[in-house]
Amino acid sequence: KAGVTQTPRYLIKTRGQQVTLSCSPISGHRSVSWYQQTPGQGLQFLFEYFSETQRNKGNFPGRFSGRQFSNSRSEMNVSTLELGDSALYLCASSARTSPGELFFGEGSRLTVL
Amino acid sequence: AQTVTQSQPEMSVQEAETVTLSCTYDTSESNYYLFWYKQPPSRQMILVIRQEAYKQQNATENRFSVNFQKAAKSFSLKISDSQLGDTAMYFCAFMEKGAQKLVFGQGTRLTINP
Numbered sequence: 507k508a509g510v511t512q513t514p515r516y517l518i519k520t521r522g523q524q525v526t527l528s529c530s531p532i533s534g535h536r537s538v539s540w541y542q543q544t545p546g547q548g549l550q551f552l553f554e555y556f557s558e559t560q561r562n563k564g565n566f567p568g569r570f571s572g573r574q575f576s577n578s579r580s581e582m583n584v585s586t587l588e589l590g591d592s593a594l595y596l597c598a599s600s601a602r603t604s605p606g607e608l609f610f611g612e613g614s615r616l617t618v619l
Numbered sequence: 620a621q622t623v624t625q626s627q628p629e630m631s632v633q634e635a636e637t638v639t640l641s642c643t644y645d646t647s648e649s650n651y652y653l654f655w656y657k658q659p660p661s662r663q664m665i666l667v668i669r670q671e672a673y674k675q676q677n678a679t680e681n682r683f684s685v686n687f688q689k690a691a692k693s694f695s696l697k698i699s700d701s702q703l704g705d706t707a708m709y710f711c712a713f714m715e716k717g718a719q720k721l722v723f724g725q726g727t728r729l730t731i732n733p
Contacts, residue, residue: 509663537719549710549723562720596664606652606714606721610664 508533510611512597518617524585527614531578531599537561538580539608540572543594552595555580556602584616592618621646621713625724632701633732639686640696640727642711650716653687653694656723659707667709670694698729706731 511530519525531538539562540552551564555574572582578599584591594615598608622645632638644653651672658664670678670687677685682702686695698705711724 539719539721541721541723548725549721551720551722554719556719562718564720598664600719602719605716605719606654606669606712607666608721612663 510597510599510609512595512611512614514614515612516615516617518619519587520619521587521589523587524583525587525616526581526583527595527597527616529580529582529597529599529611531580531597532609535599535601535609536578537600537602538574538578539598539600540580540582541596541598542566543596543613544592549596552582587618589618592616621648621651621715621722623711623713623722623724625709625711625727627727628725629728629730631730631732634701634703636701637697637699638701638729640698640709640711640729642694642696642724644692644694644711644713646692646713646715648715652714652716653685654712654714654721655683655685655696656710656712657705657707658710658726659704664710668696701731703731703733705729 513528537556539554554562558574569585574580594613596613598610653670655667657667668680682699708726710726712721
């Protein structure tokens, strides 16, 4: 069974630009969560999607958004990038039958210059 | 809001030794789950062990075990017979039942030396 796939793995943007990150969950998993990982703030929850609906949202500004498609693939978008958005963005999928058992991707490392 | 605190930023032990990583948390909830996740260098984060708050028995997974003290809101991870492959960042995490949202601690960088 293929794992969680995130694309792109690395990207560099400049302030003010926008970025879209993609996540393909494990086959059969309908829940997709996104986390931001930085050295200063650690791992912070962004949002969770289940069956194309946002079920939970973290404490991030409206510049951070996401969506989930009917095949459970998810995208997150960050608009008007700031230097502080530089981070590793992790996607995790879950079957939701085992609470908290998340399967993480390798992440998308975003650098904002 | 729930918080998770890991007071040991870094730890280092020799191979085959036993090591204990500490974690405390704060919550007013009574139904929740606690987890230890492992993030090896440049590799995906994986679940090590899970504890359900209503279960008094401490969870174990092979060489990994926890000491769950609900009243003290403490959740430590013990790694027995440590191996080089245990070198990683270890994150303690909390999840309110039904929330599907993990709250992570800051992590402990564990190095196993040969």
